[in-house]
Amino acid sequence: MVALKRVVDYNVRVRVKSDGSGVETDGVKMSINPFDEIALEEALRIKERGQAEEVIVCSMGSADVQQQLRTGLAMGADRAIHVETSGAIQPLTAARILLKLIEKEQPGIAFLGKQAIDDDCNQTGQMLAALWDRPQATFASKVDIENGTATVKREVDAGLETIAIDLPAVLTSDLRLNEPRFVKLPDIMKAKRKSLDAMAMDELGVEPAAELEAVSFEPPPKRGGGKMVESVDQLVSELKNKGLL
Amino acid sequence: MSRILIIAEHDGTTLNVATAKTLTGARAMGVDDIDVVVFAADPAAVAGQAAELAGVSRVLSVAGADFEHPLAARLAPEVAAIAGDYSHILAPSTTFGKDLLPRAAALMGVNQVSDIMEVIDARTFKRPIYAGNAIVTVRVPEGGPVVATIRTASFAASDGGGSASVEERQPQASDPGHTRFVKVEGSDGEGPDLSSAPIVVSGGRALGSSDNFAIIYGLAKKLGAAVGASRAAVDAGYVPNELQVGQTGKIIAPDLYFAIGISGAIQHLTGIKDAGTIVAINKDAEAPIFEIADLGLVGDLFEIIPELEKAL
Ligand SMILES: Cc1cc2nc3c(=O)[nH]c(=O)nc-3n(C[C@H](O)[C@H](O)[C@H](O)COP(=O)(O)OP(=O)(O)OC[C@H]3O[C@@H](n4cnc5c(N)ncnc54)[C@H](O)[C@@H]3O)c2cc1C
Ligand SMILES: Cc1cc2nc3c(=O)[nH]c(=O)nc-3n(C[C@H](O)[C@H](O)[C@H](O)COP(=O)(O)OP(=O)(O)OC[C@H]3O[C@@H](n4cnc5c(N)ncnc54)[C@H](O)[C@@H]3O)c2cc1C
Numbered sequence: 001m002v003a004l005k006r007v008v009d010y011n012v013r014v015r016v017k018s019d020g021s022g023v024e025t026d027g028v029k030m031s032i033n034p035f036d037e038i039a040l041e042e043a044l045r046i047k048e049r050g051q052a053e054e055v056i057v058c059s060m061g062s063a064d065v066q067q068q069l070r071t072g073l074a075m076g077a078d079r080a081i082h083v084e085t086s087g088a089i090q091p092l093t094a095a096r097i098l099l100k101l102i103e104k105e106q107p108g109i110a111f112l113g114k115q116a117i118d119d120d121c122n123q124t125g126q127m128l129a130a131l132w133d134r135p136q137a138t139f140a141s142k143v144d145i146e147n148g149t150a151t152v153k154r155e156v157d158a159g160l161e162t163i164a165i166d167l168p169a170v171l172t173s174d175l176r177l178n179e180p181r182f183v184k185l186p187d188i189m190k191a192k193r194k195s196l197d198a199m200a201m202d203e204l205g206v207e208p209a210a211e212l213e214a215v216s217f218e219p220p221p222k223r224g225g226g227k228m229v230e231s232v233d234q235l236v237s238e239l240k241n242k243g244l245l
Numbered sequence: 246m247s248r249i250l251i252i253a254e255h256d257g258t259t260l261n262v263a264t265a266k267t268l269t270g271a272r273a274m275g276v277d278d279i280d281v282v283v284f285a286a287d288p289a290a291v292a293g294q295a296a297e298l299a300g301v302s303r304v305l306s307v308a309g310a311d312f313e314h315p316l317a318a319r320l321a322p323e324v325a326a327i328a329g330d331y332s333h334i335l336a337p338s339t340t341f342g343k344d345l346l347p348r349a350a351a352l353m354g355v356n357q358v359s360d361i362m363e364v365i366d367a368r369t370f371k372r373p374i375y376a377g378n379a380i381v382t383v384r385v386p387e388g389g390p391v392v393a394t395i396r397t398a399s400f401a402a403s404d405g406g407g408s409a410s411v412e413e414r415q416p417q418a419s420d421p422g423h424t425r426f427v428k429v430e431g432s433d434g435e436g437p438d439l440s441s442a443p444i445v446v447s448g449g450r451a452l453g454s455s456d457n458f459a460i461i462y463g464l465a466k467k468l469g470a471a472v473g474a475s476r477a478a479v480d481a482g483y484v485p486n487e488l489q490v491g492q493t494g495k496i497i498a499p500d501l502y503f504a505i506g507i508s509g510a511i512q513h514l515t516g517i518k519d520a521g522t523i524v525a526i527n528k529d530a531e532a533p534i535f536e537i538a539d540l541g542l543v544g545d546l547f548e549i550i551p552e553l554e555k556a557l
Contacts, residue, residue: 013511014375023379091347092356119374120492121359122343126317127351135318135424138344141486151427156340157440157495158256159431159487163316166423175493176480210389212356215369215382220518226538232552235524235542244444244501244522245468245557 001056001107002040003098004072005033006065007118020216032068035113037075039173041180042143043111044076051145054078056105060085060097066196073191074183080196083204092209095127100204102132107168109150114139114172125172135165139174247367248278249333252324253295254341257285257313260294262441263337265402270395271335272300272403273364280305281409282327284320286313292411301409309416314426315341319418321348326417328353328390333367338394338496339440350392358383358393367391376492377515397440398498398519432485439488442471445499445520447490450477451506451528451546458483460550461505467557473497475507491516506546509534526550 008014009029016023032040043055057072058081059065069080083097102110110132115122129136137143137152141160144151145167154161155174201208229235239245249271254261264281271279281295282305292306305327311319324345328334334349336342338360350357363371368385370393385391439445446468448461458478465472473490474483490497492512498519505526507513514537517523525538528545535541542549 008375010512014378016379023375090356092351092354095351115493117376117492120376121357123347123350123357123359126344126347129318130321130348130351133421135421136344136348138317139340154340155486156344156429157487158429159485161429162427164425164427169423175476176486209354209356210386212358213384213386215384218380218382220373220377220380223518223523223537224539226523226535226541228535228541228543230542232542232549232556235540235553236556238540239501239522239524242522 001058001101001105001109002036002043002072002077002111003113003124004036004040004057004059004065004068005113005116006030006059006061006068007033007116010034010117016217016219020218022214022217030064030067032071033113033116035115035117035173035175037180038175038177039111039113039171040072040075040077041178042173043109045178046109046143046145052108056081056107058083058098058101060089060094060201066198069196070191071183073194073196074187075181076187077194079194082196082198083201084198085201090209090211091121091123092127093206093211094124095131096206096209097201097204098124098128099131100206109167110170112170112172114174125170129170132170135169136172137163137165137169138172140171141174141176143171143177246332247276248280248331249274249276249335250327250331251279251281252334252336252342252345253281253283253291254337254339255283255285255291257287258290260291261337261339262402263339263342263397264295265298266397266400267335267337267395268298268300268403269400270361270364271333274333274367276333276367278302280331282307284309284312284315284323286310296409296411297405297407298409299404299407301407304409304411305414306411307414307416311420315345316424316426317345317348318424319420320345321352322418323416324349325352327414331390333391333393336394338396342394346392346394353390353392355389355392358385358391360396361393362396362399372396373515376511377518378511396496398496431487436465437469437471439471439473439490440495440497443499444468444470444501445473445490445497446470446503446505447473447475447507448478448483448505449475449507450481452478452483455483460547464503464550464554467554470503475510475513504534504538505550507534508532509537
């Protein structure tokens with residue numbers, strides 16, 4: 001089971017609305033969170049190696065997220081689940097919803113992105129693992145599966161850590177895990193016939209967690225205007241003037 | 246009740262400086278009672294170092310053979326078990342804190358505030374979103390603890406000179422057995438640490454090969470600097486992953502940062518927004534890195550770097 005989040009495309013330079021009430025998302029290009037695309041690619045490869053029977057993609061949000069689910073189906077997922085929520089949900093509620101889906105679908109792996117590039121929370125996978133009371137391997141850059149155990153290389157501050165976890169478990173993908181495949185036109189056509197189940201969050205009996213309140217949004221502080229230098233000597237003397245050398 | 250608990254990060258013998266930075270963030274919350282908890286196989290040395298940080302009230306020292314490697318599945322229930330005594334549970338926003346704290350937060354039934362960059366009051370914080378292109382002020386609702394990670398690049402390390410008491414505690418949970426540490430591979434640890442070095446020299450895709458990257462290492466050595474890299478350079482295998490700077494790599498705040506042959510993608514810039522002075526060297530005068538650089542020099546890095554090394 002792979003969670004796909006619909007986010008503002010990573011190429012878009014987002015702007016804070018002038019009244020500070022949020023960021024401008026009207027008319028902006030939306031995509032699958034890049035980490036989730038990587039998670040899906042890995043799940044598809046696991047299936048192609050004969051180590052999984054089915055790949056399910058799921059997403060939470062408004063009806064718009066079905067676009068990203070269709071893309072996931074075109075990439076090769078077998079079926080999709082859309083859990084309709086009124087408005088955006090924060091990580092703990094997302095994890096509670098995913099847990100309900102897990103209880104229904106009984107996947108061997110719940111694969112998430114390590115972070116969503118909109119809110120950059122980096123929480124949902126770890127929370128899901130806690131609620132499910134199963135292992136987690138976050139920031140995965142290599143996954144090997146054998147006899148019900150996943151051996152995972154993780155990108156950590158110190159370098160690459162390897163852990164072994166019993167399945168079922170939660171994995172979250174880092175950037176270097178793989179390069180996602182491109183979707184081909186015939187696959188987009190085929191994806192239209194694949195099953196996409198929609199249900200409301202209430203139907204699942206999920207209790208939303210107390211949400212953090214967003215008080216205001218602002219653009220980041222601007223760095224002061226820079227200066228171009230013409231030569232290495234000028235660069236060195238500028239740095240010396242600033243007391244940096 | 247206002248009391249803060251900080252989860253110490255360490256390697257078994259030395260307290261990581263990220264903990265002292267988290268402490269500075271904690272002290273900005275206007276809460277006097279700040280405890281630090283150390284989970285380790287043999288916590289005495291690390292607990293002693295934590296007790297010396299100015300502003301710490303108490304150090305909780307929890308020994309357990311299965312704490313040798315900080316596995317989130319093992320530690321999260323321990324954190325949740327002692328959390329009841331505290332209004333705030335904090336950890337650094339390093340891969341250690343990011344892995345552990347959300348798992349503990351879920352056990353406590355609360356959302357986490359990730360990457361606090363500024364403290365407004367005890368329950369209100371600023372944090373970056375969209376790769377740092379926007380800053381949101383969030384307030385944690387009453388009725389539950391504040392569980393948060395602290396963006397270490399935003400806070401200086403607290404000083405020493407403290408003398409907190411050290412209390413021994415027993416583990417509350419047991420090893421679930423389903424998660425096993427195998428090994429960790431890192432660089433040889435030569436040169437200063439990228440996360441805390443005052444000077445960082447980073448190279449990008451332009452270097453073209455790991456052999457060519459030697460020119461970056463050479464300059465860094467001359468400057469006593471740590472080496473960093475863009476994602477493109479890491480993806481291409483020129484340098485190991487732990488050198489990546491940016492949204493999905495390390496967020497750093499050196500006094501002086503050199504971006505060499507790096508275009509300046511937003512995902513890279515978010516990692517260096519708090520740097521003191523940014524120097525960009527790039528052969529393309531239109532490269533976006535020049536928009537944020539304090540000092541820019543247009544030209545071929547393979548000519549400029551040797552010249553620069555000579556001039557230093
Ligand atoms: C204070 C605050 C205010 C907010 N206000 C708004 C707002 O006004 N408008 C708005 O659009 N958003 C808003 N959000 C964002 C929304 O609540 C986020 O979706 C939520 O915080 C999850 O964070 P994340 O996606 O960064 O989680 P992460 O933990 O970074 O996500 C990790 C992974 O979890 C999975 N995942 C997470 N969410 C979903 C999902 N919905 N569907 C499928 N998979 C998922 C993905 O695999 C993802 O890669 C707000 C968030 C906060 C904290
Ligand atoms: C979800 C996501 C997360 C990401 N996270 C990160 C991250 O954490 N960190 C990160 O760095 N990137 C990240 N990226 C990637 C980022 O978008 C860029 O692709 C990357 O930073 C580009 O690296 P670069 O500047 O080295 O390469 P390029 O963009 O290819 O730039 C190379 C530069 O070198 C210059 N050049 C070439 N030859 C020479 C020469 N001889 N002398 C001088 N200059 C020369 C060129 O003019 C060019 O400007 C992320 C991307 C995504 C989608």
